[in-house]
Amino acid sequence: MNTEENKLSKKREKSILELLDDAAASIDGSQEKTQSAHEEIELQLFSRLQRIGLNAIDRQHETLVRHLCNLYKVMVGIRLNGPTLKEDALLKITLDGLTEYTVKHFQEEENYMVYIGYPESDNHAKIHKEFLAKFLEIRNKIQESNSHLVNDLFFLVYKWLFDHINREDAKIATFYKP
Numbered sequence: 001m002n003t004e005e006n007k008l009s010k011k012r013e014k015s016i017l018e019l020l021d022d023a024a025a026s027i028d029g030s031q032e033k034t035q036s037a038h039e040e041i042e043l044q045l046f047s048r049l050q051r052i053g054l055n056a057i058d059r060q061h062e063t064l065v066r067h068l069c070n071l072y073k074v075m076v077g078i079r080l081n082g083p084t085l086k087e088d089a090l091l092k093i094t095l096d097g098l099t100e101y102t103v104k105h106f107q108e109e110e111n112y113m114v115y116i117g118y119p120e121s122d123n124h125a126k127i128h129k130e131f132l133a134k135f136l137e138i139r140n141k142i143q144e145s146n147s148h149l150v151n152d153l154f155f156l157v158y159k160w161l162f163d164h165i166n167r168e169d170a171k172i173a174t175f176y177k178p
Helices: 003-026 031-048 055-081 083-118 121-143 145-175
Strands: none
Touching: 003 055, 055 083, 055 145, 083 145, 121 145
């Protein structure tokens, strides 16, 4: 990534982080404002999602963004209400869904890379494994009653998802044009 692309990426990232903070700060607990803020975040996240041109993988990336949006909603709920029993239950369901789908996506993407003979499939799988280790480490800490780490997990997944798609997954599409 050249310097200009890096600056643009940081500018885009900063704007979504500012948007997240603004949305979370504007939520006063009313259902209408909360829903409006969540919808705005979802629109912003989906607008940043690069489609690589491989339909099955693109659909899975969209599903990962939906899981990320769900994690955002739980994160805001914890900010507003604290770690209540309800929020803890929602967090567990959300983390389980995100974890399960991430593992499934990685397995399917790795199988696809082998199927098409992608020469960097081993390195790509290694990147998945390293991310999953970081993800699971934070998730496990959250499940040990450290719900304040939800923000860390959200931003880890957010940054990784968009960087990984734009860099690594885009290479798969460049290699294999159906």
